[in-house]
């Protein structure tokens with residue numbers, strides 16, 4: 001059952017990240033690549049399915065009995081009586097709303113603000129399905145808020161990468177290469193803000209879940225080792241993001257400024273963004289499992 005929950009959490013994080021981050025970059029970057037509508041339909045559907053599956057599987061996990069997760073009376077009590085249950089209902093409403101927009105609106109870019117809002121609501125609500133809602137009281141609320149910021153920053157980065165992949169792999173001619181450059185330049189701004197928010201909210205998460213006294217012993221336990229592996233992937237992603245921003249995008253800009261008829265080569269950028277995205281997927285896979293491992297300590 002734990003393996004099923006890890007897969008469901010991974011689907012929820014990945015689809016949730018794209019459903020928020022892709023419309024965010026489409027809105028701020030003023031770009032609308034072919035394939036965006038299909039991507040939003042797919043991820044809205046995936047996020048709705050993940051929300052639906054979370055309720056019985058996580059209820060069974062919490063009760064220590066998978067059958068309890070199939071009992072309508074227990075599920076009703078969970079939805080009406082717990083923050084976790086209410087958060088699943090909010091996720092379902094937000095993702096079905098986004099799915100409706102992605103299916104019925106011919107041009108999703110025109111609905112990007114509503115999609116961003118629904119995507120953010122879904123993603124932030126995931127904080128109630130993990131350790132983010134583990135602490136009571138005012139401090140607990142601060143932890144949950146920090147976890148919501150963490151999830152939204154993760155979504156802005158990973159979801160933005162998904163849109164960049166559409167822009168870069170869809171570019172065949174110079175005008176499309178110019179649109180990809182525009183998306184890259186605007187993403188750089190989002191990316192910096194996301195990294196700063198991830199580090200700040202990540203440290204808050206770390207202090208709440210590991211405790212300051214345990215920070216030096218993170219490598220002693222499964223939770224700590226998973227987190228250290230995640231931070232190593234994060235460092236690699238930062239290096240690729242820096243080379244995209246400081247080397248590859250300026251190189252593309254100077255080639256486009258030469259006004260050559262032929263589209264400038266995008267191979268290096270395509271590979272770099274693709275590898276950065278795979279590392280991001282690796283980070284999400286780790287946190288899908290991390291949330292089910294007991295952290296070293298509860299509270300600062």
Ligand code: HEM
Nearest residue numbers: 127130131132154198199202203205206234283287290291
């Ligand atoms: C690419 C960068 C990153 C991404 C995509 C990312 C994503 C996530 C996600 C989706 C969660 C799960 C939240 C939940 O279950 O409610 C999470 C949890 C966490 N993240 Fe990050 N994060 C990133 C960077 C960082 C950094 C830089 C730090 C530390 C400074 C950090 C520390 C944590 C901690 C401590 C948790 C809580 C784990 C738990 O619930 O047991 N993360 N992260």
